[in-house]
Amino acid sequence: MNKLFNTKNIIKLLAILFITITVISCQRDGSAEEDDLPQEELTNIVLLVTEEGTTNTLTYDYSIGAGGIPTIPLKDGKSYTVEAKFRNGNEDATGEIIDAKDEHFLIFDFPKSNIAVTRLDGNDLRNDGKRVGLRTKWDVVKVVDSPSPLLKLTLIHAPESVNDAKSGTAWGSVVGGETDAEATYNLTN
Template structure:
């Protein structure tokens, strides 16, 4: 009688399982081609921060993914700022790809050691569910430094099942499901 669990059959089964696991784990939802903005293609997240006062100009804070170094954004307590998020792939602007696939993206602004209110502004990033991705926001700063080493953690989520733009803990925005497309950290100071 031929045995089902001989060494040759076990090796074949392990090989099939390994190949299957590798194929599944390397894809998000069935195909890499379905992802409009592969994580490995984003190289920079840039915040253009402009104080809401007459004559103010936007200042660029460039976070380079994987390069080390964290930009510091100075914010004044009691002031408001208009902030635009831009995404780059090398020299190419990838922000339009996010706008084109706005129903598949959402930004979370987490200020764990500051008291800052975030309002998402009108723009081309209105999703079908009525929420905005968050590419343009207004920050009302009550207190920039509410603890040691304050910072912003900005996270771009891909294909969340649902989104909420309300404050959740220290973050403005939350999601159910989805994966991180990109993440950046910015130090904050007065």
């Protein structure tokens, strides 16, 4: 009986408990498998912007945690098709979002611009009939509606419900969920 409760065994047990608690507490909802795209794995959010009527696609790469904000030039009265791509280093992680589309939703917030967003047909249709927002159309009414216009783009993981309508200055809103990734882009015309 003394061998079971000796100091050496108690220290080993406490070490195992500490490691187990640390590993469990670092995971989002108790299991790494529950989150198919952990925030720590996304390194870049890339927007591919094409002015309607042209074939010229420009790329705006936001590097998560690296500092620096890309500037997207837009023109009042013009429309743009915009595709959002997510990367983990050199690897495209967009497919993982599409594979788990019912667990993801993008919010486009233009707090200092007047831009309408329409989610376009694609392979990101969720079971609730809403689109994640990986491909959108932006109808620009006024890029610079107040000083320092920007886009705050947020990828939400596991929302309880989503709404793709405009809510304040944002196109899209959610109930519940957690932020998988967030990017800021400056806007100019």
